[in-house]
Amino acid sequence: MNFRQRVACFLLLACIGIFPAALPGQDSHQRVQQSSSQPSSALRKSTVSEQNPDTASDLPAWAYGFDNTTEGPRPDSPDSEARGGKDDGTLRHLPGSTRSFTLTQIRDNSGPADWYPEDHPAMPEIVAHGHKPTVVACSFCHYPNGKGRPVNTNLAGLPYSYILQTLNDFKTGARKSTDPRKSNTNVMIGFAKSMTDDEMKDAAQYFSSMKWTPWIRVVEADMVPKTRIANGIFLRVKGDEREPIGNRIIETPEDVEAMEVLRDARSGFIAYVPEGSIKKGATLVMTGGGKTTRCTVCHGADLMGMGPVPGLAGRSPSYLVRQLYDMKHGLRAGEWAKLMLPVVSKLTTDDMSAIAAYLASLDPSASATTATR
Numbered sequence: 469m470n471f472r473q474r475v476a477c478f479l480l481l482a483c484i485g486i487f488p489a490a491l492p493g494q495d496s497h498q499r500v501q502q503s504s505s506q507p508s509s510a511l512r513k514s515t516v517s518e519q520n521p522d523t524a525s526d527l528p529a530w531a532y533g534f535d536n537t538t539e540g541p542r543p544d545s546p547d548s549e550a551r552g553g554k555d556d557g558t559l560r561h562l563p564g565s566t567r568s569f570t571l572t573q574i575r576d577n578s579g580p581a582d583w584y585p586e587d588h589p590a591m592p593e594i595v596a597h598g599h600k601p602t603v604v605a606c607s608f609c610h611y612p613n614g615k616g617r618p619v620n621t622n623l624a625g626l627p628y629s630y631i632l633q634t635l636n637d638f639k640t641g642a643r644k645s646t647d648p649r650k651s652n653t654n655v656m657i658g659f660a661k662s663m664t665d666d667e668m669k670d671a672a673q674y675f676s677s678m679k680w681t682p683w684i685r686v687v688e689a690d691m692v693p694k695t696r697i698a699n700g701i702f703l704r705v706k707g708d709e710r711e712p713i714g715n716r717i718i719e720t721p722e723d724v725e726a727m728e729v730l731r732d733a734r735s736g737f738i739a740y741v742p743e744g745s746i747k748k749g750a751t752l753v754m755t756g757g758g759k760t761t762r763c764t765v766c767h768g769a770d771l772m773g774m775g776p777v778p779g780l781a782g783r784s785p786s787y788l789v790r791q792l793y794d795m796k797h798g799l800r801a802g803e804w805a806k807l808m809l810p811v812v813s814k815l816t817t818d819d820m821s822a823i824a825a826y827l828a829s830l831d832p833s834a835s836a837t838t839a840t841r
């Protein structure tokens with residue numbers, strides 16, 4: 469989509485009149501405060517956030533890869549035990565791939581293992597190798613097929629113009645993370661600052677050319693396998709111990725060894741979500757539930773995206789909650805993120821989790837459309 473089409477789409481959305489109060493040019497933090505101190509009367513009635521004003525105590529730490537709100541950042545070590553430890557030089561294999569790699573090759577951040585080149589188009593240089601010394605290969609974190617992990621996100625299936633828009637927001641400082649311990653968001657910001665315009669276009673072209681297909685299996689449960697966090701990802705511990713899910717979403721690899729050690733871009737994730745959350749989320753997403761706007765208005769009837777607005781169906785629920793929370797707290801304040809402010813201003817953290825549980829449970833392959841530019 470070119471600039472004029474984007475402007476036209478923006479105006480169209482504006483004319484629908486669903487974000488009337490959000491556009492004056494103030495700084496994002498003031499805007500969030502203003503919208504929560506002067507809510508429309510329809511929305512004012514019974515918001516839990518009024519009884520429980522926003523503080524760090526409602527931070528969904530699990531969505532940022534932490535298990536409580538007080539612990540400090542943990543270093544992300546490339547040869548940590550969770551990633552297979554030190555390389556002993558053995559060649560590793562995966563079923564369905566004719567290739568073999570050592571651990572050092574698998575986790576080379578300037579050219580990580582690409583097990584299944586037949587699963588994606590030829591990667592542009594920036595995606596396959598990054599540019600030394602400042603930009604790590606996009607495929608290292610988002611995977612060659614753009615499937616991504618809960619600590620980052622998928623890029624496959626996102627609209628071309630949205631990818632450029634949000635990279636630019638990272639670059640100008642309009643997009644950050646609420647939780648300063650989430651160091652990889654800062655790393656991502658550094659990449660956006662170091663990329664050339666052509667590299668951004670190459671990456672956006674590449675990832676938007678791929679369809680978004682199922683990658684996360686959502687399971688409602690009150691009791692979940694016990695996990696520990698390594699490098700921002702919940703990993704099941706050995707044995708059969710279970711623990712209450714509480715109000716968290718626990719996203720964990722289907723196969724820990726394949727995902728964490730071998731970086732298998734065909735092995736997806738399980739997301740455990742609290743019992744009843746999918747139904748609650750469906751109501752909020754499809755009707756607004758009296759506290760928000762129907763998401764389908766802008767994200768498309770099938771929630772797979774519309775024009776430059778990104779899709780939401782079948783995406784990582786931890787990522788979705790993180791973004792909703794960041795938007796509510798003014799940490800995503802780019803031109804297009806302003807449209808989301810009235811949407812998130814009345815949502816509690818539990819509402820966001822329910823919304824994310826429902827959205828993640830949708831099957832993107834059932835969609836009639838794919839993302840457009």
Ligand code: HEC
Nearest residue numbers: 604605606608609619620631634645652653655656659671
């Ligand atoms: C070291 C890991 C890492 C690498 C390498 C990396 N990213 Fe990211 N990326 C992230 C993280 C983490 C986020 C999510 C930030 C958040 O949740 O706050 C992200 C988010 C994004 C998003 C936003 C997606 C959305 O739905 O809004 C885009 C676009 C993106 N990255 C593009 C790229 C490109 C292009 C490259 C290659 C130059 C790249 N990334 C390399 C970690 C990485």
Ligand code: HEC
Nearest residue numbers: 760761762763765766777778788791804805807808811823
């Ligand atoms: C008025 C139009 C509009 C409505 C209604 C709307 N959105 Fe959005 N949404 C957007 C736009 C535009 C963006 C892109 C923001 C940006 O560029 O930073 C977005 C981005 C998002 C993102 C970030 C996606 C990413 O890849 O990082 C999430 C999550 C999201 N919306 C969830 C929702 C949910 C949930 C609802 C319904 C409760 C909803 N949106 C309703 C316009 C809307």
